[in-house]
Amino acid sequence: MLLEIDNITLLYGRIQALHGISLQVDEGEIVALIGANGAGKSTTMRAVSGLRPIASGQIRFAGQDITNMRADLRVIRGISQAPEGRGIFPGMTVQENLDMGAYTRRDRAGIQADLKRVFELFPRLSERRKQAGGTLSGGEQQMLAVGRALMSRPKLMLLDEPSMGLAPMLIQQIFSIITEINQQGTTILLVEQNAQQALSRAHRAYVLETGRIVKSGTGEELLRDSSVKDAYLGVA
């Protein structure tokens, strides 16, 4: 197991957002996390990346307990997150944003190679290298967030709604790119509103409801599941 989340709870002040979540991500997988607004998907991501401390439970990464590890050190271990709302650096150029993605790395040649790869995946970013991140369109910022998360050459990538705000054409494209990234060897934990796409791309998936996991299975199983269909796939 690359990532093991064991019965974690998380509090925002007095509000409990996660009520004992357990899930696993195996090396090489795409695992999707779906659920309604406010179910706790982003919160789970924040717990894994270390942006928010958990109240109880345990998180292990590559066999090591990272429950109390600082977020920046988890990046060095190989966890990288493209956060919800993109979180790019508005005052930095596209190039500088991507350089920030490689902040923890020293291998110049490797960084150059990964930069080239990101520009191949997202040619649009290459055209806009010198443009300030804050002046990119929403879709371009989304690409930048995914590209930047790739620049740390992560073992595990946390993608929080990468298709949010994208035109239908681009949604197809971003999911193809996610599959491609995965096939090139990166494990992915994917949060999505677009359950249809997410489930058809993912090896396995979990359904989250008000801070609890209520269902899990392979992508195909959940696509066929009638309660999932009713709640998340917009099929009457």
Place this chain on the structure above:
Amino acid sequence: MNFSGLIHDFGPLTVTGLAQGAIYALFALGYTLVYGVLRLINFAHSEVFIMGTFACLITWGFFGLDQNSAQPSVGGAIGYLLLGLAVAAVVSGLTALLVELVAYRPLRRRNAPPLAFLITAIGASTVISETIGVLTHHNPRGVPPMISTKPVVHFGNTDITGLQILMVVLALALMVLLEWFVGRTRLGRGIRAVAQSPDGAALMGVNKNRVISLVFLLGGLMAGVAAVMYVLKIGDTRYDQGFTLGIQAFTAAVLGGIGNLRGALVGGFLLGLVGNYGSGLFGTAWHDAVGFVILVVILMFRPTGLLGEALGKARA
């Protein structure tokens, strides 16, 4: 109003204004750096500065130099100056770092509200200032003669001293160096990342606390250099001299656009000049008041200061 006086003294007022502005500018950088990254006004920065003035004078005191000493040789003066600058910068830098570690970091760890930071800032300022007061018996300490006050450049009624040239050149040079550091180096990029999105920076592997320490340290180093300029220009220091000057430097930072490095420089020089022209026009008693009137007028037209905010540009 004394227009003819202002016109007659325009040259000298400009020169002394720029020299004063150099102090404001370097002093203001500390406020601007910390604010840019933490949205915090570090009121203890004026004491960081005062620590620098004493560190420099005490260092010179080790060599038996005080206000009654004879002027050292040129070579000696350069040596003492460099040593004084280095010690003042280090002491101010470490003081700033200590303030961050003792007064602010514990509050951040507990997610304290902004008002709590304001109170500890004032508290830290008071404690340092009073401690220096007790240790120095509330006495002023004079500066030994270092740089000849004979003008080196002279035209019309305008004299420019070596010290004045040194101050302006040093402020500009440090500014360029700092801009390069923040704009072009990896650590500098880390500073901007934390300023623009603290969580985003953590997700890139930036150690936020280390960046914050660095920012306090940099601001302190600059204040230390400003402190040496100040004692050489004014002739002495005292435990309570930081307060008014701190307000002026903070004003300069806001004037130029707090959070903006170049803004600190522009604001510093502008405040130095405007204060001087104001004194020329209305009398020296109005020196500080004129600065604030100008600040208010400028903020009415440009609420974020002359150059706006840059470090944390469009922070999410």
